[in-house]
Amino acid sequence: MRDIRVVELFAGVGGFRLGLEAASDRYKVIWANQWEPYKADQWAFDCYVSHFGESPNHVCKDIAVAKKDIPNHDLLVGGFPCQDYSIMKKNSAGIEGKKGVLWWQIDDILRDKRPSYVILENVDRLIRSPAKQCGRDFSIILRCLYQKGYAVEWRVINAADYGQAQRRRRTFIIAYHNRTKLFQEFAERVCLNGIKAMHKQVMDDGIMPKAFPIAAHKRNFVDHWIDEIRFEDMESLSMIQKVYLYNAGVMMNGRVYSVEVTPRYEPFIPLGNILEQGAVDERYFLREEDMPKWIYAKGAKHEQRRRRDGSVYWFNEGAVGFPDALDKPSRTMLTSETQIGRTSHVVTDLQTGRLRVLTPIECERLNGFPDNWTNTGMPEKMRYFCMGNALVVDIVKRISIILYNV
Ligand SMILES: C[S@@+](CC[C@H](N)C(=O)[O-])C[C@H]1O[C@@H](n2cnc3c(N)ncnc32)[C@H](O)[C@@H]1O
Incomplete structure (x- = not known):
């Protein structure tokens, strides 16, 4: 079995790394970044380093500066900050990231590095943001990933539903590039069975339902497109896109399918x-x-x-x-x-x-x-x-x- 080279962004005190290393010692974090904006004391980074060691590859700088040094890798992970997840800003040059909005840093890294896999974490509200134009921000994220050749699965997971001690609801996103077997097999199923294959990816076949089994789904679903035929460019998507996305979904080749699912509950820890x-x-x-x-x-x-x-x-x-x-x-x-x-x-x-x-x-x-x-x-x-x-x-x-x- 081969090693998976991981880059960990917005590393905090290393939650992603702990999870990866607990899953397999084949996950090797080869570069990590954590910086608390404009603070003299970098407590989270110090904690990270005290557990995972001092290294030129554990970098405490603004990701906007540090990203140029990121090595090639297979898997990019990160819980990007969420204080301000309204990610669009209009100016004469179209849309660009607001100060403090870090999606665009991830987007730059993906453009540059194209890792095979991406796992991201954010608050549950991300899929509905912003309130005035529901689903626009997540659609921008999906479009960015689509343009770079990724398929996407997402789930809003409440940790307590799957055996944990805390009711913590977070959106987890996993993306796989079109060079991976995962992508190719999914693409083939969609080619043969269309929307049914996308539904099955959400319910059974994808990474998410295998990790977090589903008991049932509701009747309503979303089936729409975020590709260049539906939205000529990112600006038009940003201006008019409005969609109520559910707690589970997939995107393949610019087509988005989403449905409300109920977990197969596991006993929580009191x-x-x-x-x-x-x-x-x-x-x-x-x-x-x-x-x-x-x-x-x-x-x-x-x-x-x-x-x-x-x-x-x-x-x-x-x-x-x-x-x-x-x-x-x-x-x-x-x-x-x-x-x-x-x-x-x-x-x-x-x-x-x-x-x-x-x-x-x-x-x-x-x-x-x-x-x-x-x-x-x-x-x-x-x-x-x-x-x-x-x-x-x-x-x-x-x-x-x-x-x-x-
Ligand atoms: C939601 S937390 C992620 C926590 C992490 N998953 C953990 O388990 O501890 C986001 C982290 O991004 C860091 N951060 C915020 N802005 C940053 C920037 N511009 N460059 C690098 N890190 C940044 C914050 O200090 C914070 O620790």
């Missing part, structure tokens, strides 16, 4: 199972004086609020579990985890029965990282931040096992 068993430091426990803020943040609200322009509106939201249920998977972990607010988890400590926030180790467990993975000298706040940015390692592992064996 939040209680990943909690630390022994004594936990006092600083994690909720302080008496903060209780009113916690209760307010977690509670239901029906209150008048004022807009910037002075006008008044009614703000409504329901209550969230307080404390979080220990017999269910956790909610999604964010970079702000443990700060007083609605989204931070509050649990009943197993030893004392008192309320507390999660420890950094518990956050690492929710993403399937080894205990103390981020305990590499960064401030504790950054450990939470890094885990809020990271992915669930096992999801990458499952995709990588299938990819390696096809």
